[in-house]
Amino acid sequence: MKTDRRGFLKIGGLGILGFAARPLVDVLLRGDLVEASPAPDTLAGKRWAMAVNVSKCKEGCRDCIVACHSVHNVPDLGNPKDEVKWIWTESYKKIFPEQEQEFDARGGKPVVVLCNHCDNPPCVRVCPTKATFKRSDGIVMMDYHRCIGCRFCMAACPYGSRSLNWRDPRPFIKKINPEFPTRTRGVVEKCDFCVERLAKGLIPACVEACKEKALVFGNLKESGAEIREILRANHTIRRRPWLGTGPQIYYIV
Amino acid sequence: MQLLNEWRNTVVREGNRVYVASDGRKYDMSLSRTCLKCHVNKADFCDKCHNYVEVAPTCFNCHVVPEEKKS
Numbered sequence: 001m002k003t004d005r006r007g008f009l010k011i012g013g014l015g016i017l018g019f020a021a022r023p024l025v026d027v028l029l030r031g032d033l034v035e036a037s038p039a040p041d042t043l044a045g046k047r048w049a050m051a052v053n054v055s056k057c058k059e060g061c062r063d064c065i066v067a068c069h070s071v072h073n074v075p076d077l078g079n080p081k082d083e084v085k086w087i088w089t090e091s092y093k094k095i096f097p098e099q100e101q102e103f104d105a106r107g108g109k110p111v112v113v114l115c116n117h118c119d120n121p122p123c124v125r126v127c128p129t130k131a132t133f134k135r136s137d138g139i140v141m142m143d144y145h146r147c148i149g150c151r152f153c154m155a156a157c158p159y160g161s162r163s164l165n166w167r168d169p170r171p172f173i174k175k176i177n178p179e180f181p182t183r184t185r186g187v188v189e190k191c192d193f194c195v196e197r198l199a200k201g202l203i204p205a206c207v208e209a210c211k212e213k214a215l216v217f218g219n220l221k222e223s224g225a226e227i228r229e230i231l232r233a234n235h236t237i238r239r240r241p242w243l244g245t246g247p248q249i250y251y252i253v
Numbered sequence: 254m255q256l257l258n259e260w261r262n263t264v265v266r267e268g269n270r271v272y273v274a275s276d277g278r279k280y281d282m283s284l285s286r287t288c289l290k291c292h293v294n295k296a297d298f299c300d301k302c303h304n305y306v307e308v309a310p311t312c313f314n315c316h317v318v319p320e321e322k323k324s
Contacts, residue, residue, distance in 0.1 A: 043268055135268055143265045144315065178285065181315040199270050 040222065046137040047220040048193055049248040050207070051230045054092075054111050056214035064112060065089075067209030068191070073182045075165075075172035084163040086191040087114040087206055092253070095239055106253065112215070114206070115140060115161040115191035116239060119246025123153035123162065138220075138248060139193045149186035158243050162190045193217075220248075254310070257284060285316050293319075 003011075038044035068074070068087045075084055089110035093100035100106075121140045123132050131146035132153055154162045168185045176182060180196065183189050194204035202208070207217045218227030230236075236250040260282040263269045272280045281287050292298035295318050303310060 133266065137268075141265075145261060145265070176317055178317045178319055181317060184311070184314040195268065199268070 040219075042136075044136040045221060047248075048117065048138050048198070049218065049220050049227060049250065050114075050193075050204075051216040051227055051234075051236065051250045051252065052112055053214045053216070053252045054106070054109070055252070056212045057112060058212055059110065061212070063209045063211060064206035064215060067205045070175065071177055071180060071194075071197075071205040072192075073169075073173050073177055073180055074189075075169035075182075076174070077167070077169075077172050082166045084165060084169065084189060086189070087112060089113065096237065096251075096253075097240070099237065111251065111253075112206075113159065113161075113239070114249065115193075116159055116245065116247030116249045117191075117193055119248065120244060122156040122158070122245060126152040126156040128152065135195075139195055141192050141195060142188070142190060144181070144183055144187050144189070147187045149188060151188060153188055158240055158245065159247070162188050164188050257288075257312075260284075284312060285319050289319050 040046070065087050069076070069085075072086060074086055077083060090113050092104075092106045092109045092111050095111055095113055117138055117140045119138070121132075121134055124134050124140060127133075128150060129146045129148055131143045131148070132140065133143065134140050149164060151164055154164060165183050165185050165187050170176070170182055173182060194202070194206075197204060203217050207215045216227050216230055218225040220228060220231075222228070230252070231250060234252045236252050238247045238250060241247065260272065263272075264282050270282050272282045274280065289295065289298070295313075299310075299312075
């Protein structure tokens with residue numbers, strides 16, 4: 001067989017193309033494989049979330065707030081300017097803006113609010129030291145060791161879930177829980193969904209303290225979980241979902 | 254200090270709280286609950302060396318020193 005220059009280049013070119021196509025074929029084939037879902041006992045196999053049944057919540061009751069703040073050594077500084085809070089109440093129309101109407105009796109009703117442990121947390125995106133980060137089980141957590149107190153996260157959080165320690169909090173804690181560290185001056189803090197209790201197999205302190213069972217906590221990735229049933233059967237709303245943060249505290253109002 | 258830094262990173266950032274020692278024994282990675290449970294006296298266990306080399310780690314600005322037993 002006689003090969004001229006033109007024929008040789010054609011064959012060579014096709015050969016090279018074939019090598020180039022190989023990785024592409026590999027990638028396309030891999031896309032068809034089903035990835036194994038993470039085991040339920042690992043962090044990645046969980047997605048913690050909470051449902052708040054506002055109608056069950058008794059007016060004037062502060063059980064969840066007291067429980068949380070005493071377990072986590074949250075100081076009571078006694079003035080709203082320096083206030084440090086992990087869980088607190090806010091009026092209905094303030095936390096669900098544009099969803100209230102004049103004659104709604106719930107308008108002024110206080111509703112429990114805490115960190116929303118967003119799917120797409122803006123506080124994590126802005127933190128310059130990566131002190132705030134999202135764990136694979138969805139909890140937006142703080143590494144207090146790394147926090148430099150720049151308060152970018154406080155500006156970024158649309159829910160006001162974060163507080164800065166303007167002063168040394170220790171003298172303002174009524175009874176220090178030795179099981180949990182306090183914070184120091186110049187550090188931001190917020191709700192951490194009780195990671196230290198979850199690690200021991202306990203539910204968050206606020207959920208445990210609620211006698212009315214208005215707070216339900218659970219793993220969204222577990223198909224039979226109580227929280228899944230609640231979210232399936234009820235109409236729930238979230239705080240400012242249009243911001244795209246994907247909040248994971250669901251309210252039944 | 255190196256061990257404590259490692260423990261801190263694994264507990265806080267990876268959520269893993271159990272340390273498996275070379276002999277297979279397991280420990281809860283915690284400064285106040287594990288280290289200071291046996292080394293009950295912070296003045297002897299921490300401060301002695303820190304004072305000598307004149308460093309002031311800030312661990313106990315936040316972490317709580319468990320009640321010291323009088324020895």
